[in-house]
Amino acid sequence: MAPVVVLVGAPGCGKTTVGQALAAVLGVEFRDTDTDIEQMAGKPIPEIFIDEGEDHFRALERAAVAAALAASPGVLALGGGAVLAEETRAALIGHRVVHLSVELPDAVKRVGLGAGRPLLAINPRATLKHLMDQRRPLYAEVATETVVTDGRTPAEIAAEIAALLPR
Ligand SMILES: Nc1ncnc2c1ncn2[C@@H]1O[C@H](COP(=O)(O)OP(=O)(O)O)[C@@H](O)[C@H]1O
Numbered sequence: 671m672a673p674v675v676v677l678v679g680a681p682g683c684g685k686t687t688v689g690q691a692l693a694a695v696l697g698v699e700f701r702d703t704d705t706d707i708e709q710m711a712g713k714p715i716p717e718i719f720i721d722e723g724e725d726h727f728r729a730l731e732r733a734a735v736a737a738a739l740a741a742s743p744g745v746l747a748l749g750g751g752a753v754l755a756e757e758t759r760a761a762l763i764g765h766r767v768v769h770l771s772v773e774l775p776d777a778v779k780r781v782g783l784g785a786g787r788p789l790l791a792i793n794p795r796a797t798l799k800h801l802m803d804q805r806r807p808l809y810a811e812v813a814t815e816t817v818v819t820d821g822r823t824p825a826e827i828a829a830e831i832a833a834l835l836p837r
C-alpha cells in the first residue's frame with residue numbers, strides 16, 4: 671500500500687503541522703522524514719548540518735524518503751528540500767503528492783527566525799525567497815494536487831485535503 675498522501679512544499683508551508691492534523695482526521699499513521707533522519711543520525715538536523723554538512727544531510731534524506739515510501743504510512747511529510755533530488759522526484763511518481771503552497775509573507779511569519787532550520791539561520795526572509803523561487807517548479811513537477819495555505823488554519827487545510835481523497 672502506498673501512503674495515502676505525501677506532503678511537499680516550502681519550509682513553513684505546514685507539512686508537519688497539517689500532516690499531523692490530516693493523519694488524525696483520517697485515523698492513519700503520520701510520518702515525517704525529518705524525524706526519521708534525526709533518528710537515523712542520532713542528533714537534531716542543525717547538528718547534522720554543522721557536523722557533517724548539507725550533502726550528508728541530503729544523502730540521509732534520500733534514504734529516508736525511499737524507506738518511508740516503502741513503509742507506506744498514511745500521511746508522509748517530506749522536508750522542504752527533499753524534491754531537490756532527482757531520485758526522490760522519480761520515487762514520487764505514482765503517489766498522491768499534495769503541494770501545500772505558501773507565499774513569502776506567511777512563510778516568513780511561520781518560520782520566524784528560522785530556529786531548527788539551518789538553511790534559514792542567516793537572513794531567513796531573503797533565503798526563504800531564494801529557496802522558494804528555486805524550488806517552485808520542482809514542487810509543481812511532483813504534485814498531483816496543490817492546496818493553498820495562506821491565511822488558513824491547519825484544520826481547514828487538512829479538511830480540504832481529506833475531501834480530495836477517494837472514500
Ligand atoms: N496554516 C497555518 N497557519 C498558521 N501557522 C501555521 C500553519 N501551518 C503551520 N503553521 C505554523 O508554522 C510553523 C511551521 O510549520 P511546519 O508544520 O513546521 O511547516 P513545515 O513542516 O512545512 O516546514 C509552525 O510553528 C506551525 O505551527
Ligand SMILES: O=C(O)C1=C[C@@H](OP(=O)(O)O)[C@@H](O)[C@H](O)C1
Nearest residue numbers: 680681682704749750751787788
Ligand atoms: O528546505 C530545506 O532544505 C529544509 C527543510 C526542513 O524541513 P521543513 O520543510 O519541514 O522545514 C529540513 O528538512 C531541513 O532543515 C532542510
Ligand SMILES: [Mg+2]
Nearest residue numbers: 685686704749
Ligand atoms: Mg516539517
